[in-house]
Amino acid sequence: MRARVLGSAAGGGFPQWNCACDNCVLVRAGDARVVARTQDCLAIEQQSRWLLVNASPDVLRQIEATRELHPRALRDTPIAAIALTNGDLDHVLGLFSLRESQPLVFYATERVFSGLMERNAIAHTLRRFSGQLTYRRLVIGEPCAVPELGDVTITAFASPGKLPVHLIHALEPHAEDNVGLRITGSGTTLTCATSVRDVRAVVSHLAPSDVLLLDGTFWSSDELVTQRVGSARAEDMAHHPIGGDRGSIAALASVEHLGRKILTHINNTNPILREDSPERAWVARMGWEIAHDGMTVLT
Amino acid sequence: MRARVLGSAAGGGFPQWNCACDNCVLVRAGDARVVARTQDCLAIEQQSRWLLVNASPDVLRQIEATRELHPRALRDTPIAAIALTNGDLDHVLGLFSLRESQPLVFYATERVFSGLMERNAIAHTLRRFSGQLTYRRLVIGEPCAVPELGDVTITAFASPGKLPVHLIHALEPHAEDNVGLRITGSGTTLTCATSVRDVRAVVSHLAPSDVLLLDGTFWSSDELVTQRVGSARAEDMAHHPIGGDRGSIAALASVEHLGRKILTHINNTNPILREDSPERAWVARMGWEIAHDGMTVLT
Numbered sequence: 192m193r194a195r196v197l198g199s200a201a202g203g204g205f206p207q208w209n210c211a212c213d214n215c216v217l218v219r220a221g222d223a224r225v226v227a228r229t230q231d232c233l234a235i236e237q238q239s240r241w242l243l244v245n246a247s248p249d250v251l252r253q254i255e256a257t258r259e260l261h262p263r264a265l266r267d268t269p270i271a272a273i274a275l276t277n278g279d280l281d282h283v284l285g286l287f288s289l290r291e292s293q294p295l296v297f298y299a300t301e302r303v304f305s306g307l308m309e310r311n312a313i314a315h316t317l318r319r320f321s322g323q324l325t326y327r328r329l330v331i332g333e334p335c336a337v338p339e340l341g342d343v344t345i346t347a348f349a350s351p352g353k354l355p356v357h358l359i360h361a362l363e364p365h366a367e368d369n370v371g372l373r374i375t376g377s378g379t380t381l382t383c384a385t386s387v388r389d390v391r392a393v394v395s396h397l398a399p400s401d402v403l404l405l406d407g408t409f410w411s412s413d414e415l416v417t418q419r420v421g422s423a424r425a426e427d428m429a430h431h432p433i434g435g436d437r438g439s440i441a442a443l444a445s446v447e448h449l450g451r452k453i454l455t456h457i458n459n460t461n462p463i464l465r466e467d468s469p470e471r472a473w474v475a476r477m478g479w480e481i482a483h484d485g486m487t488v489l490t
Numbered sequence: 491m492r493a494r495v496l497g498s499a500a501g502g503g504f505p506q507w508n509c510a511c512d513n514c515v516l517v518r519a520g521d522a523r524v525v526a527r528t529q530d531c532l533a534i535e536q537q538s539r540w541l542l543v544n545a546s547p548d549v550l551r552q553i554e555a556t557r558e559l560h561p562r563a564l565r566d567t568p569i570a571a572i573a574l575t576n577g578d579l580d581h582v583l584g585l586f587s588l589r590e591s592q593p594l595v596f597y598a599t600e601r602v603f604s605g606l607m608e609r610n611a612i613a614h615t616l617r618r619f620s621g622q623l624t625y626r627r628l629v630i631g632e633p634c635a636v637p638e639l640g641d642v643t644i645t646a647f648a649s650p651g652k653l654p655v656h657l658i659h660a661l662e663p664h665a666e667d668n669v670g671l672r673i674t675g676s677g678t679t680l681t682c683a684t685s686v687r688d689v690r691a692v693v694s695h696l697a698p699s700d701v702l703l704l705d706g707t708f709w710s711s712d713e714l715v716t717q718r719v720g721s722a723r724a725e726d727m728a729h730h731p732i733g734g735d736r737g738s739i740a741a742l743a744s745v746e747h748l749g750r751k752i753l754t755h756i757n758n759t760n761p762i763l764r765e766d767s768p769e770r771a772w773v774a775r776m777g778w779e780i781a782h783d784g785m786t787v788l789t
Contacts, residue, residue: 208553209592211561219560226552248587252551254507255526261518262510266719280586280615287583288547292720293508312609315656316579355615420565421591 192343192376193236194402194489199245199482200228201408201458202281204220205248212418214464224466228484229253230281231385231456233404234260235489237340237376244372244383244448249286254484268293271339274329275299277369277386278306278355290316296325298335298345300367304328306358312426318471331366343376348396352386353429369429371396381489385456388429399448402488407454407481410434410470418460433463434470439479455482491642491675492535493701493788496542496552498781500707500757501580503548513719513763514619527783528552529580529753530684532703534788536639536675539570541669543682548586549630550694555784570638573628574598576668576685579681589615595624596650597634597644599666605628605657610680630665637724642675647695652728668728670695680788684755687728689738698747701787705733706753706780709733709760709769715757732762733769754781 201252205228206215207208218225230247234257241260247253254260254270262268272374273295275282283333285306289295295317297304300372304326308314318430329347337343354362371384371393382400397403403485415421425432431439443449444467454474457463462470463481474481482488497503504527505514517524529546530714533556540559546552553569554560561567572594574581585606588594594616596603599613607613616623628634628646636642651668653661670683670692681699683692689704694700707729716718730738732753742748753773756762761769762780773780781787 203590204550206554207504207590208550208588209565209567209590211564211566215561219554224509248547248550251503251507251547255505255518262508262514265510266508268508273606280589280612284583284586284612285724289507291502291506291508291577303503304785310611312605312660313579313612313654313656315659316654319655355612356618360614422516479564 192379192489194256194381195234196455196482196484196486196488197232197234197257198229198247198249199455199484199486200230201456201459202230202279203459204228205457205459205464207459209310210420211382212248212420212460215459216306217465225464228446228457229337235340235343235374235381237343240340242267242337242340242368243270243273245276245282246285246289248284252335272296272298272337274345274372275303276372276383277352278303278358279386280355280357287313287316292319292323293482294323296327296339297327298327298337300329300347300370302365302367303378306355306362326465329370331370342379346373347371348393350384350387350393352388379489386429387431388426389450390431390442394443394446397443397449398446401450403449403452404455404482404488405452406421406438406456407433407461408456408458410463414460420460422485433474439478440474444477448485451488452478452481453480453482453488457481491678491788493680494533495526495554495754495781495783495785496531496533497528497546497548498633498754498756498783498785499632500576500755501528501529502758503527503529504756504758504763506758509515509719510757511625511719511759514758514766516602524763525782526755531789532682533751534639534680536642539639541636541642542569542572543573544575545584545588546580547583550587551588559763571595571597571636573671574602575671575682576651577602577657578685579654579656582606586612591618591622593622595626597626597628597636598729599628599646599669601664603652604712605661621713628668633644640675641650642673645672646670647672647692649683649686651687661713678788685728686730686738687725689741693742693745696742696748700749702748702751703754703787704738704751705729705755706732706760706762707712707755707757709762713759718770719759732773739773743776750779750787751777752779752781752787756780
C-alpha cells in the first residue's frame, strides 16, 4: 500500500482566492519560504488501483499533477474508489468533476452520503446510468473491505465535529457527520483524521499507525481573529489548534506506536506554512512533519 | 470595458481527467502543438471591477493565474458579479468555491437561478448571512444594468439548447434554460454564445458585435463516435459543430458587423486544438480565432 498527499490545504486552499493575509501575500509574490497548496485530498494505491480520501474542488488539477492517476486507456481512470470523511464542500465538491460517465465506488457513512446525494439535484450527474455510482456504507467501528484495492479495508471512527455549513440549519448533529478513517492494507495502517474538534475524543483510535495524518488547520484558537480575517475561533470551526500546551501536538506527545506523524488540511493563515517560522521549527522538534502537495507518505 | 478568457475548454477541460484521446495524450506529453485549457469562463472589467461570465469548476486556479483578480485588501475580491448562461455543471460548479463569506451578485435567468439555488442544499453556503448573495434576474430581451461595473449592461437572448444533464428528468425544457449574452459598456459590445444547438436560431442576436465568442465545442457531428470516446453526436449534446458546409462558421460567413470572431468552449477531442491541424488552418482562413486561457479579447 502506497499513499500520497494530493492536497494539503484547508478549505479555500493556499492562497485563498479572497484573502491577502501575510501568508497569501507571500505565496502570490513567489516568496521561497512558502509553497502553494491545493485543498485536502489523499490518494492511496494498491495493485495499481487508487482510492481517494475526499474529493476536493481542486481534484482535476491534482489528478493532472499526478502521473499515476492519468488514464491508461481511451476512457479510463486508475481511481477506483473515493472515501469521504465528511460532507464539507472542500471534501466533496470535486466529486462533481469526476463524471464524464465514469463508474466509481463511494465509501461514506449513510449521513454523509444521503446529505450529499439526496439533497442536491446536481448529484444526478453521478447517476446517469445504472452502475455509474456504487455506494458502500461506512459504519462506525466496522471494518469495510475495499475490494477494488486488494486487501485494503477502511474502518471509520467518530470524530466529533460539525455538520457542513450548508446543512447546519437542516439537520441535527449526528456521530456519522464527521469521521476519521483507519485504512489498512498489506499489513500497514494509515490513519487519517483531518477534522478533529477535540483530539482527546479520538486519541484512542489513532495508534497504532504507520502513518497518522492529523488536522493541522490552525496553529492557535484565535488565529483568524488576531490576523483580522475572521471572528471565529478554531474550536467554533471544529478544529483543535495544534500549538501550545493545550494543542493537539502536546496532547498526543505521550502516545506510542505512531510512525510518521503528519499535519495536513492546513489553513492559509497558519504560521507553520512559513519555512522560517518558530512555529514550524517547534512542530519539527516535536517530531511532526508538515504535509505538502505531492508528498509521499507511505511507500 | 476589457475582457479576458480565463478558461477556453468545454466541460471536463483539456486534458480531461479520464480521457486518453489523441489530443489528451499529446498535451500530457508536453507536445508543443497543444496547450492545456481550463473550463469555459470569461472575465470582463470596467472601472477595476470584474464580471465573470460563468463560474467553472476551475475558477480558483483561473483567479490565481490572473493577477488583476487577486484581492487588494485583507479580505477582498475585485470580482463583483457573476453572470450565468446556463446551469451546466461546467458553468456553475465554481460558484461553490467562491464562498468564504464573500458578498457576490449573480445575474441569471430565473430558471437557471432556481434550478441551482432551490434544488441544491450546498447552495446554502452562498447564503450564510443576509446580503451575501444578491440575485438580479435576466429576462430574455430586456437589458439589465450591472451597476457594479459602471455603465455595463447585459441582455440575454434565447439560445435553444438543453437542460443540464442533472435536471433533464426533473424539468420540461424552457427558453430560459440556455441563453447567450450581449454585454455592452463604454460603447463596446461583446457577445457570448458558448452553448448553441443551431446557430441559425441565434444569428439575429450576434451582430453587431465588437467581439463574438462562439460555441467551438465540436469540429464535427460524429467527433466523439469516430474517436471512440462516446456515442453522442454534437447535436445530441446541443452543440452546433463548427466545420464543414453545414457548420456554424459557414452559416455565419455572410454576417456583417462582426469584429473579432473567436471560438471557445472547445472540447478535448476537437482537432482545432492542434496547431498543425488542417482544421485549425481552415478556421483561421475563415477569419476566426481560437481562444486560449489568458487571451485578451477586448482591451
